[in-house]
């Protein structure tokens with residue numbers, strides 16, 4: 001028996017793996033920056049969703065009650081540009097791509113967040129936060145309709161990215177003439193002609209991106225919460241500025257910061273300019289959602305994942321071997337349990353050591369296939385249960401109804417019965433020498449995409 005260690009996670013702030021202790025016993029509060037909904041997601045966009053879903057599933061399996069917030073940034077320069085390009089209202093563009101993200105998350109079995117706040121639904125909370133920051137002297141409204149955070153006044157700043165304020169370039173997010181320091185950043189941007197805006201005590205305008213997350217994290221998780229996550233590219237300026245605003249308002253904010261690495265192509269961060277072939281909806285024409293998830297989740301979350309269709313295809317083939325073992329195991333020993341093995345738990349507790357966990361799954365697969373050949377039912381059941389337990393945390397359990405009912409035992413049993421009935425009818429038609437009817441039954445089964453194979457145990461069907 002392996003002793004199971006307790007959960008340790010890498011903290012971007014301290015740059016080391018450390019013990020995870022939630023603020024409230026048995027509860028974990030998490031905020032992960034969601035998408036700016038300006039285009040359909042490519043596989044690079046969706047990795048963060050998969051990585052933090054694995055963490056969330058592991059926390060749940062470890063007995064925590066997890067509150068998971070992932071926001072939607074539904075107002076932004078890029079959305080406004082897209083709206084002009086698509087000749088549609090900005091809010092219609094935002095909704096269209098929010099749905100595209102939701103579809104991609106769902107196809108990859110990423111659990112819906114506990115709450116999924118939209119930025120435009122939280123303008124009141126943003127105004128309250130700015131009022132607090134202005135009244136305590138951390139922020140200022142110079143009168144042009146913008147509101148800025150005064151970075152020189154911060155007790156600490158840039159602790160995540162480990163930079164010096166004096167080395168920082170100007171924020172470049174607004175007209176510098178109104179700023180006390182060019183490194184001050186905009187909390188709120190004055191309305192521009194023809195753009196959407198909301199009224200505030202300092203003039204009409206719209207939120208800066210950073211302010212949104214501070215306001216929404218506070219609204220749903222309070223002043224202090226356990227984990228803040230996002231992609232590595234968000235460390236600066238986005239997350240530094242979230243910390244700056246929230247701490248200047250007197251909130252403790254996140255206790256632990258986690259960042260997932262990028263999906264790269266030719267060593268570079270995957271970007272929109274690579275075209276449509278890497279859109280999730282396009283990749284899902286080549287592999288199933290469960291296979292794409294397996295591939296995206298296979299690298300350690302802090303390691304870059306170099307994307308290629310060859311590697312995706314290889315990974316999918318490897319996954320199908322695991323899936324095929326589980327199905328054969330089920331046919332041999334009946335329903336498969338889902339068991340978290342101690343060795344697997346130890347690896348997940350070690351900053352989510354997924355690559356090592358995959359090696360463990362390979363060992364179980366080898367042992368399980370050997371047991372199948374030998375007809376050793378106890379070994380088949382044990383290895384299958386360990387594999388299934390691990391796959392459930394990775395979000396790749398082929399028996400999970402989220403991946404479609406073709407995997408469900410109930411449906412399989414029902415189809416078994418229907419096919420058997422059709423084959424009986426075909427046999428009796430042949431017995432009556434009604435060959436037209438017999439052929440018609442066979443043709444209709446084929447047309448449904450089902451192949452029948454005669455085996456010593458009777459006919460077996462499969463979906464082509």
Ligand SMILES: [Zn+2]
Pocket residue numbers: 032033034213238242
């Ligand atoms: Zn954010």
